Amino acid sequence: MSPGNEPARRSARDGREDARVIELDIPSDVQYIEKVVELIQRECALMQFGARQLMLNLAVALTEALSNAILRGNNDDPAKHVHVLARVDPARLVIEVQDQGVGFDLDQCTLDPTTPGNVDREDGRGLFLMRQLMDRVERFDDVRGNNVVRLTLIRQ
């Protein structure tokens, strides 16, 4: 083992040790959203994420992902569940929000609410805000065919 290897090894190990994972499974009811957001905010606050990332980027984007999962994916049916996996380390937060719906086309469904024809619409800002406020938004099917939206936020 050459001494030159140590810094890299140490930092890789630190990265693993510093990572924190929270997992959550809730019935589809929008009344849970705020408390779930607060729990993940607490997790990120412990990882020194700044106030703006907690109160704007994370709070709004996660609220959008959860309400879409509850209302769109699961049709507001409390018998269906939403699963949340949040992994945070000093570099980034990655959240996966899984619903029991059939999924959707992320690009097709994302509107631009800032065009003159859209700016006074009442809906259609959710995916747009998620993509503006997160560094990365992805959608995929998990192994069981359930819809997953993955949000990534780089710590600043």
Place this chain on the structure above:
Amino acid sequence: MSPGNEPARRSARDGREDARVIELDIPSDVQYIEKVVELIQRECALMQFGARQLMLNLAVALTEALSNAILRGNNDDPAKHVHVLARVDPARLVIEVQDQGVGFDLDQCTLDPTTPGNVDREDGRGLFLMRQLMDRVERFDDVRGNNVVRLTLIRQ
């Protein structure tokens, strides 16, 4: 199918439909406790549990169970996780708090903090309060040998 069977069937079905289950998995850090309690309080508030049961019985007993799991069961090691399963229906709340420790003897460990010699102790009130504030407290090992504490609170 005789008509006489219907009420029983219907009420059994209603019971299932009304039940709500929340599942949570958190790293061992007491900083998460308050947010977990708030999430389960919200769940019970949606099931019409009264303010006193939310703010006294549930809040204190669950805080005790979580802090024992984090500090006693998992030795405050954030790499170890605490798993929470909360099932609530209109009749009762049942919460299971699982840690990765070897367990303990519930009766042996429960002190009476009200005796003259104990009343000015700084510790030793957790299990006593859990048992005073919940209708039932049980401890057992799950299939993997992990320690589980189960709290039951009848709705009033």
Place this chain on the structure above:
Amino acid sequence: MSFAITKEAEVVVVDVEGQLIVGNRQELKQKVLDELERGEKKFLIDFSQTGYIDSSGLGVLVSLSKKIREQGGELRLANLNDDLKTLFELTKLDTLFQIADTRERALESF
């Protein structure tokens, strides 16, 4: 999360305490529509005690602004913090609403 309604001179002032999100936006909508039905015309929504707003909260504000205008009334917003300002800018809703820095300025502007 709650919505406190007070009356200052001719203006109905709503303080949004906590979040304005999918779980409570209907409550805000109903409270304002009730006042509108009672004949009130001037509305100020004050966000000094607000945490965050989601897209459905923004949607309710858009909907209320239309309904108030239809009745010949006016809606003003006040006290957006930096995070909320960003939210309105990202969605260009800062071009749709009349937004004042302070409650006093908003009240004067009617």
Place this chain on the structure above:
Amino acid sequence: MSFAITKEAEVVVVDVEGQLIVGNRQELKQKVLDELERGEKKFLIDFSQTGYIDSSGLGVLVSLSKKIREQGGELRLANLNDDLKTLFELTKLDTLFQIADTRERALESF
């Protein structure tokens, strides 16, 4: 969750805002011990803005009451709501502490 410290006449008054639990009790303990080291002798902890207290929060109160007594000082508690009263009764801590119904009564009692 925070602990606001003010001084009324000779008495150090601590308002416990939110919960007093395992995650923040050390902060309360340290704040009171700091005042004790500065030579303060009279302490009042006001629970009018408190949600709930867990066993480790109760433990900190017991510990503080001993430390304050050791320095020849006095500790009073005030404004326990019904839930908190039950908690003190269940643990018989109502026999250990001097508990006043209101802040005023507590201040007068020194």
